[in-house]
Amino acid sequence: MFPDWQSMTDAQHERWEAVLGTLAAALPPHAAGVIVDGEHADLVADRIAHALRSTGRHCVRLTDQHPLADEDTWRAEGTSTTIALADGPRWRENPPTGRWELAIWLRIPGDHPGSGQANSNSQAKPVSEVVLDLADPSWPIIRRVSGAIAVPEHWYVTETQAFFAVRAATWDTKFGDDLPAYAAAVAEAAPPLGGTALDLGCGTGRALPALRAAVGPTGRVIGLDLTPQMLDAVRSSGRDRDATALLLGDAQRLPFTDASIDAIFAAGLLNHLDNQSAGLRELARVTRLGGQLIVFHPTGRAALAARHGRVLGADEPLAEHVLGAALSNAGWKLDYYDDPVSRFLALATRT
Template sequence: MAGEPVSLPAWQALTEEQSRRWVEVLDHVADALGPGAVSVVIDGGVAHAAVVADRLADRLRASGRPCTRLGDGTPGAEQDSRRADSTPDSVTVADGSGWLARPPTGKWDVVVWLRTPPVGTAANGGRGPGCDIVIDLHDPTWPVIRHLSDRLAPHDRWYLSESRAFFATRAATWDTKFGDDLPAYAAAVTEADLLTGGVVVDIGCGTGRALPALRDAVGPYGIVIGLDLTPQMLTAARGHARRAAAELILGDARNLPFADASVDAVFAAGLLTHLPDPEAGLRELARITRPGGRLVLFHPSGRAALAARHGRPLRPDEPLAETPLRRSTAHTGWHLTVYDDPAHRFFATATRRDA
C-alpha cells in the first residue's frame, strides 16, 4: 500500500552479495559491543527494528556470544522474566521505543538507530536521541553503517567498508539523478578563482562532475586529479575525466597519496560530512596544500535544504555550520575567507596559512 514502510526481505530472498552485506554490518555492530554484559536497544525504522534485533541476536549466538532477546516493542512480564534469566556475560538485545524508554539496568549501553525513508509525513532521516550507531536502511537489502561512536570502535574498523558500500550501489545512477547539478559545479569552480596552471585535486570526486570545470579553471597546462574511495564511482567518472584530461586515483581522504605542500587547490564537494572526523580531514587537506593554496568546499544544495530533503533537523553544531567550520579551519591550518549557505548551494573557501 502506498505510503507504508517496505518490509525487510527474508534471508532466503537476498542475493549472495546482499547477504554478505548484512553479515558485514551485523559483524561490525557485534564487534563494537565489546566483552562482558552489554545492553543494546534498536529503534527507528518501526517496520524494521524487530527484524534487525533478531538478526543481531542470531549473529551473536552464532559467534558463541550469550544473548538475551527482549522483543515485542512493549515491555511486559514475559520480557522481565527473560531479562532475569540473562547471564553476567549476556548481550541483551531489545527493539522499539517502548524498550528504549525502559532500559534493563538504568540506561542502555548501546543505542542503535535505523535510518529509513520518510513514510507519509513522518521522517526518520536523522539520528535518534543519544544513539551510538546509525544504520542506513533506505535500501532494505543493503544496510550501511553511517555512524559508529568512537567509544565503541575506532574509525578504521568500519569506515572504509561502509563508505564504499554506501556509494557503490549509487554510482551507476548518480549522474542520472543529479546531472542537473553540473552548472552549479561549474559556477562554484569559477567563483573559487583557482590558479591558472596549478595543480588541483577533487577529493571525493564521485562521478567526476567537477572535473571539466576544474580543467577550464587551471587551463591546458594545469594538472587535474580526481580521487575517490569507491571503485564504482571512479568507473562512472571515466567519461568526465577523459573530457577533462584528468587523472583518477583510488584513495582515502583521511590518508592522501600526495606529498606535503604539493597541490595548489583542493576541491571537496560534500566530503566533510561523510568523514568520521571532519577536523582530521581538514588537517590532511591542509597537509597536501601549499601555503597560500585554496580549499573549496561545495554542495549543490544549502545545508537547510539538504537537511529537509533527508528529513532531519538542522543542527548548529554540524561540521559545515559557520561557527564550527570557522573553528575547525582555524585549528587545521586554514583561514576561512568565504562562507555562503543559501538554499540553492553551500559554498566556502579557505586559504592555506603559512606553516
C-alpha cells in the same frame, strides 16, 4: 517492505553480513545493554542477536511482546559477558543493565538520526550511537558511529563504498543538471593557473572539466574517490580526459606528500568523513601554505535538509561558526561562506 532472509540475493546477503559483523565488533567484551530503535527494530535486533550467537557470544533478547518473561530470562541467564539486546518503547526507558551502552537507530526516508531516542534527560540515554540507514532494507548502510566504541578502524571505507557503488551508474542521470553549478563554483574560487588541483571525492567527475579550465594545460588535475564504481563512471562519461590522474583512495589517508596540492575541491565530502577534524587536518597536510579548500554542494544546506525530511540544527558541522572553528583548528582560515537555497560554497586558505 523488510525482506526475509530467503528472498535476498547473494550480494544482499553479503551486505547484511558485513553490517552485522561490524555491529557485533562494536560491542564491548563485558556485559552491556544494546537498544535498537526505529522502524523494523524487532527484525534488525533479531538479526543482530543471531550474528552474536553465531560467534559464540551470549545474548538475551528483550522485546515488548513478553517483557516480564524476557526480564526473568535476563536475570536467570545473564553473565558478566552477556549482551542484553532490546527493542521497543518499554525497554528504551528501562535498561536492565542500568544504562544503554549502545543505541542503534534505524533511519528510513524522512527520518533523521536519533529521532526515536529516549528523552535527553533520561538516565537510560545511551552514551554511544550507531545510525543504520534502511532506505533500502535489502542494502543496509552504517552511516554514523559515534562515541568510544570498538568498531574496526576503517569501517567507514566499506560502508561508504557500499553506499555509492550501487548509485554510481545512475548518479549523472539523477544529478547531471548540476554541472553548471560546479563550473560556477570552480570559476568563483579561481584555482591558480598552472597549479595542482585535487577533486577530492570526485564521484563521477563533474568538477574535472572546470578544474582543468582553471589550472590550464600546464596544470595538474587529480580526481580521487573511495569507490571504484565512481571512477568507472568518470571514464564512461569521458571526463577522465580532463584529469592528469584518477586515483582510488581515502580522503582521510591521502597518497600525497606534504604541501603538494594548490587547491582542493570537496563537493559533498565533509559530511561523509568519519572524523571531520582529522579529515581537515589531513587536507591541510597535503596543501601548500596559501593554498585553498573549496567546500561545495550544488544545493544549500536548508534545502538539502528539507529534501531529506529534516530541519537544520544550529550546530551542524557545516554551520558557519562550526565549520569556521573546525577549519581554524585544522590549519585553515575561512575566507568566504555562502549558503543560499541554490548552493553551498565555503572557501578557506591554508595558513
